[in-house]
Amino acid sequence: MVKGIIAKSLRDALELRKDSTFVPYIGGTDLMVEADENKSYLFLHQVPEMKNIAEDEEFIRFGAACTFTEIIKNPLSPMILKQACRQIGAPAVRNMGSIGGNIGNGSAKADSALICMVTDSKLRLASADSERIVPIKDFYLGRKKLNLNPDELIIEILMPKHGLENYYHEKVGARKALAISRVSFAGIMDIKNGVIQNNATAFGAVSDVIIRLDTIDNMLIGKTIEEAKKLRGDYIQAIGDAIVPTRGRVGIEYRKDVCINLLKSFLEVSGI
Amino acid sequence: MANEIRFKLNGSEIVYTGNPSMRLVEYLRGEKQLTGTKIGCKQGECGACSVIMDSELVNSCLVAMGRVNGAEVTTIEGYSKTEKFAALDKAFESVSAVQCGFCIPGMVLASESLLASNPHPTEEEIREGISGNLCRCTGYNSIVKAIEIAAEEGSGLW
Secondary structure (H helix, E strand, O other): OOOEEEOOOHHHHHHHOOOOOEEEEOOOOOHHHHOOOOOEEEEOOOOHHHOOEEEOOOEEEEEOOOEHHHHHHOOOOOHHHHHHHHOOOOHHHHHHOEHHHHHHOOOOOOHHHHHHHHOOOEEEEEOOOOEEEEEHHHOEEEOOEEOOOOOOEEEEEEEEOOOOOOEEEEEEOOOOOOOOOOEEEEEEEEEEOOEEEEEEEEEEOOOOOOEOOHHHHHHHOOOEHHHHHHHHHHHHHHHHHHOOOOOOOOOHHHHHHHHHHHHHHHHHHOOO | OOOOEEEEEOOEEEEEOOOOOOEHHHHHHHHOOOOOOOOOOOOOOOOOOEEEEOOEEEEHHHOEHHHHOOOEEEOHHHHOOOHHHHHHHHHHHHOOOOOOOOOHHHHHHHHHHHHHHOOOOOHHHHHHHOOOOOOOOOOOHHHHHHHHHHHHHOOOOO
16 A cells, blocks of 8 residues: 655646545644554645745735745745744744645644634635635634545635734743644734724634634724724623633633733724 | 655665655664654654754654655764864853753754854844754753854854
């Protein structure tokens, strides 16, 4: 039995993906923690189409196999994404770990996936026969449950490039390096001429999937700073009611308090 | 797309035909007897298994052999033949930055990786550079000092 296959092109990779016994492998930093020598991997690190970082009118496009180090070094990467990637693991983990793997691993603690959520990024998924673009929010169906067919791969992440300048990001971990998020938060506030154009928040490591409460966030969109200040209490209350932390190693009450405190800090730095 | 894995190890061409899912660290220690690379945690947490792969620091416990295809790998044994190693060796010795020694091969390669991209790091940058390498003996201060000394004394090497 073949124990592993190295794909050299996207076409190769998608053909090989038809055999769903192969586990897609990019950086391996999550997969290899449970290293099972009986597992068969589909190695994707030499697929050139998955290594690009490029931009078009609307998006920065990250190939799924781009490492965190490559993202940090690339001038096209938005600051909010760089900041989150800098706090992942330690240098050796960032040199191997990839954005596509971070998303595909399906963890609500994934630090780069948090940024993809708050920016309402889209994923380009492909199989040998078809291709589709899925908003990342619709990609996560539940704990480790992904909207990904057995013959599909995540090829590219499309991150909107406008309106990301005013952001707030905080990762709460138990230590400085090699920390796994206890709670993570990202918020984006885009204000033009005193009117809120966009307000987006995402909470990681709290629930089965990263929480993105866009309907509640929309309460503040279209409002002036003064109007938003009046809505502040109701907004925080609504977010607080909607966040229901799952049981984990870290207490539920604590994590909820941290979420609300981070939300308040985000509003404060945004002038609300 | 092949079962044959080709890569360079300390400058020598290697053709590996074994299990692609095997960890690189197991291969280095078990099949090549390159035991300078240590096994600490097998979770990417301690950095004792650090090697340089394509000019970047990686945890060899988190690298499957299939991922090594096409890469250049340098272990502490290969690195110890270089002038840069000599500068780090001298600096580590000068401030007694080595106690039990278990973390040191990884520490030295993390130092190399840092200095290669940043020849004159600040103390904070040094601490960030070795943040994935745990030492349970020294409290890090002497290691940080050693890297500062190596950067100064070995100026021009990196």
